[in-house]
Amino acid sequence: MSSTTNHVGKAPSRVEGPAKVTGAAKYSAEFNVPDLVYGYVVSSPIAKGKILKIHADKVLAIPGVLQVFSHENVPGLAWFDKSYKDDVAPGGSPFRPLHDDEVKFSMQPVALVVADTFELARYAASILDIEYKESTHETDIEAKRDDGHEPGKGKTGYKPPVRRGNANKGLAKAEQHIKQEYIHGAQHHNPMELFGATVHYHPNGKLTIYDKTQGVYNCQQYVTKVFGLSKEQARVVNLYMGGGFGAGLRPQYELFLSVLAALELKRSVRLSLTRQQMFSFGHRPHTLQTVEMGTGPDGALLGLKHSALHETSRFEEYTENVVNWSGMLYKCPDVHLNYQVAALDVYTPLDMRAPGAATGSFALEVAMDEMAYAAGLDPLEFRRRNYAEEDQNENKPFSSKKLREAYDEGARRFGWDKRPMAPRATKEGNMLVGWGVAGGVWDASMQKAAAKATITADGKLTVSSAAGENGTGTYTIMTQIAAETLGLPMEAVTFKLGDTTLPEAPVQGGSWTAASVGSAVKSTCEALGEKLLKLAQKLGDSPLKGAKFEDVEFVNGQIRLRQDHDQAVVLRDVLQTSGEREIEADSSAMPNPLTMQKYSMHSHNVVFVEVKVDEELGTVHVSRVLNVVAAGRILNQKTARSQVLGSIVWGISMALMEETVMDHRFGRYMNHNYAEYHVPVNADIRDIEVVFVEEEDPHVNPLGVKGIGEVGLLGVAAAITNAVYHATGKRVRQLPIYLDKLL
Template identity: 75%
Template sequence: MSTTNHIGKPTSRVDGPAKVTGSAKYAAEFQVPNLAYGWVISSPIAKGKITKVHAEEVLAIPGVLEVFSHENVPSLAWFDKNYKDDVAPGGSPFRPLHNNEIMFSQQPIALVVADTLELARYAASVLRIDYDQQEHDTNIENKRDEGFEPGRGKTGWMPPPPPRGNPEKAWDDSVHRIEQEYVHGTQHHNPMELFGTTVEWRGDGKITAYDKTQGVVNVQNYLTKIFGLSKDDCRVINLYMGGGFGSGLRPQYSVFLAVLASLELKRSVRVTLTRQQMFSFGHRPHTLQYMKLGTNPDGTLATLQHHALHETSQFEDYTENVVNWSGMLYQCDNVKLGYQLTKLDVFTPQDMRAPGAATGSFALEVAMDEMAYAAGLDPLDFRIRNYAEKDQNLDKPFSSKKLRDCYHLGAAKFGWDKRNPEPRSMRDGNLLVGYGMAGGVWDASQQKAAAKASLTMDGKLLVTSATADIGTGTYTIMTQIAAEYMGLPLEAVTFKLGDTDMPEAPVQGGSWTAASVGTAVKNTCEALGEKLLKLAQKMEGSPLKGASIEDVQFVNGQIRLRKDPNEAVVLRDVLQASGEDKVEADSSAMPNMIKQQPYSMHSHNAVFVEVKVDEELGTVHVTRVLNAVAAGRIINTKTARSQVLGSIVWGISMAMMEETVMDHKFGRYMNHNYAEYHIPVQADVHDIEVLFVEEEDDIVNPLGVKGIGEVGLLGVAAAITNAVYHATGKRVRELPIMLDKLL
């Protein structure tokens, strides 16, 4: 319907000016009338019961409006214990302030609401609460023999496929073998923006909740079911988000507490969590992984066995696709995959960028590196020898796969051929130099989504959808897609999002937003185009009479005939001639299951890393990273590159720094702050290069996009770990790589 003008171009963010000038408003920045402030009180113990809340003492302080706790909340509003939000795992979700039971350290146990933030904070600091403390267990090492296989219950989770071939016999017959355990501890999302909610009381039980979330529709569904509100009475808005990484997929307790207080006090209320409280919900789970690999004489994999055990809470069975990728990424006929959970006295883990895959690929890709050394093969050559031409888990061909191109192009650009294979053989002065590589695979999926478009007499196009932009560039790429299919300049197009009054869209996660909402925007613009063509054909002397939609294209603000571009009608003239102030259309998009069912659809990447290690001090510097990504059609090479850059920095963080330290005596995360939860700063990040290997794929969705936010993280931590081994000869199997592990 149009010619390519915008898709694929390195377009700057359309929301950039709003963010750098401060006009972009975040959830806790909306100023509403008669605003009160809530301060959350967190449990100091990991398990037990509350015996008394001495609320009367702080209620006597002038300006304190209410103390909400289990002593007065259950009679106000609640929801069935089996109710789940749209992305909840199996089990019963956590219900704040529901009863006196404490199930994890830092559990929210009360909310003090006052006329000012300072007063609410002070009152919370002097509120006395009595406890009956009980024994807790937060150590997964104590639960190694208590793992259980989860049932179904979470959208997107696929149980590992049954074993194929004869893995144990193949292990016995293998020429080279490795058998190891790989571990990474708990990690927290730590986005810059704290979770917060501003609830505007509109009167008569109607509210507008400005909430930090990756899905306003999910939050609205959650609130309406809990509080018995109609959707007309409960509007949810999130226009900008200062990072989510999965932490905003589920409604967090801040939104529940703010809405509860607003409905009970009949006034506007704001609740914002502290940085310490950002460690009280959701995390990448502490995971133990066991790998067995064996090869044939020719270096092909004879057997692959991968088992994972990770934590969940006492009340929900959080699941991830940790081991499935190992049966898909490489060709192997004898595979056994196992996955188990164990319950601890912690909050339920939550999806964190590339959930499951970031965990599983670390173990798999370090094991593959170890296996390559055991078999006397170059790690890249070993992977190419075991290249999977189809998805053996599903016994289906890939809709497209350019991983081999990622390997070859990445290796050539990085200079992999300059690598001396012997560990500790490469030096730069007193620094040991190491090269490492790894790969990754991530789902290319699409969800149902809808959009609405409106073209006004001045030639301006407005497109809306209730999706989110968590900093990934959604505003920009949707503007590009709409401009592309309506043949308009970018400055004539406005895309709005993050409001439940807009057409419904899924939570932003899983790298499916471009495919899902982008296809809905495309369909909506095409529907609008058909309406405009009909109006254009009614114009006196119209050159488009009798033309079908396939006969025309939308270019430069015009509808013109494909066979004769000089025969055209200006869009503004169409509306003026019609007498309409605006022309509107709406549409939705769903995955084409009939077309997609025969295929396995995924993005792939290959990561190459150089590290330099001080031989005496053991300090590691990640000096170069190259990430070659095959993720279908790239809508915006600039924002896509930024996505991968962020993923690489996070991979450095995962490999070298990131760890939430639990003191099991107290059952409490001890470094719950930005000072001691270490993440990379400028000095930790050196040369990074991103390559895109574009793929033609009309099976994944009509736009041919696969999503890029998750896949860019995969392989980075493993490649760094492998490079550290090449530099030092010391194999690290537990993240992060601290100094003591190299001494």
């Protein structure tokens, strides 16, 4: 009998689908605990200065207003910076809400009004008079072009750029040469769900904190250190997150403020930020990049220089890997990478989907297109000629890399061989048609994670780990892994996540959840399986007597010998005759340092794009996108495809419409709402498709997965930019490609 319990690699629908489509899924601001009071944040209108006085009296006089929290009355809290540092904080001193009279950035939270109702808190916040003393601010990275510095190694995952050979010498040998600057503005994550928290204040003083976060443990750690609470006093829960994209990697200020209010008022508190306030914290930094490269007679890259400069705040040194990818995506002997940051009076930038790579690959991949044209080569052929067989940054082989196969598959499906080389060669009515290609590379990471599994006598398995579900499919893939490992139907498995009462998992980011939590779930279910095997072997006449764990498999609700499927016991019989009400196991997984030392582990992709550009009006329509991804094993074809489809939409957004624009006179983002900060709507999205190439990777982790939350975004904006060039002959080097850039 073939297996009905092989789930991994199939395309089951999301297990949490019914909860999400019926509105039953509870997001953080939706836990209606009794006797709630409501907070509303007051944001600074100035970018820099001091708060002279908060006139709270007239607000406090309104019946139903409970308190106005500000630096004037916040109780003494943790003193040292390290108490405010979260797991993914960059170097420096984290921003402390309501800490003192200093205003460090526009829209800084300067007070919290708490009232009996949301409407009253909102009103009271609107009439709170605050006196400020403004001082001169600096917010423009363009004015800091010559004032950047190389950052320290403050942040986890940051790697200082490597250099090899002598790029100037390499470039001097080149026959063809290009050097250009590429720019994109700030972007904000803008998940659909507003940042918010419901803090349930229990009669015994304990808190259950429902917070919008990508890491419940990260938030618990922060809250306990800042407020001096024990872990038992501060349980943090997030069962569903309405989108994160990195915005929830660090504890946001709604967490601090709502916990503060709950502890001070001894009441349960709800606090939601407004959409406008969603522009008041981390963002993808405004970045200036220069790429220079040159080729020899056969189109080989002889030298490459890539430099980047972006903003950080005055108080923290945010870093992301912008330029490193340029040292490993293509083969090149002489490479010089340079990365700098400059401090401004803005909030600290924050990892936003494929941080660094989304933007670094934009510059590199548009430059590659420019180079291909300068060298007279088809842009895909140019990439093939400079294919990196190994990671030259680290001088290591790749654990697997099927990018060439992705090129082949993508070119065939897209019909790339029919592409005329010359720009402006194809016209349909008013529309110029162009095709572009670009791609990228992203880390296949893994973090330590733990899990627990419990099976009950009725054959129901519950597996848990405090991972997050922000739309990536965590509930579903963990259910698949657990069910398959113990040979159960998916319906028999419940996966629990997002709660600090569960085993610890890393923050949901870096595309590492599938590898990290998935490996922990697998390992835990195997540990449980070993216990089950022992119990099975105690059965009278057990056909499994003497079998080692490696000799058996769990399939179709049975434990059976791999070599002889007829030698089997029914799992439920084992459980029911064992006399145990439930059997439990826990385990964890972590990356293998030996493998990491030996291999470079990365996912790759290539994106093919067709655009239609209205020649007279400059409007760009992305009529076709094909994203071919080599990211190891795909656990769920359906949810993985959706992640990459979403990445394509993000890439279209980044290329054509997304930008938070600051008025430097005020040091303030001006289009801070969802009407003027544009992301695509349904009518913007046409024919987009995803292909995963087969990529077996025996080294990367026990599951062979590399993660697909971020790699899909790489190259999309560059491919669109390159397609626009192919359509129009105009090279745009500053995103977004608004229509006026093509008039």
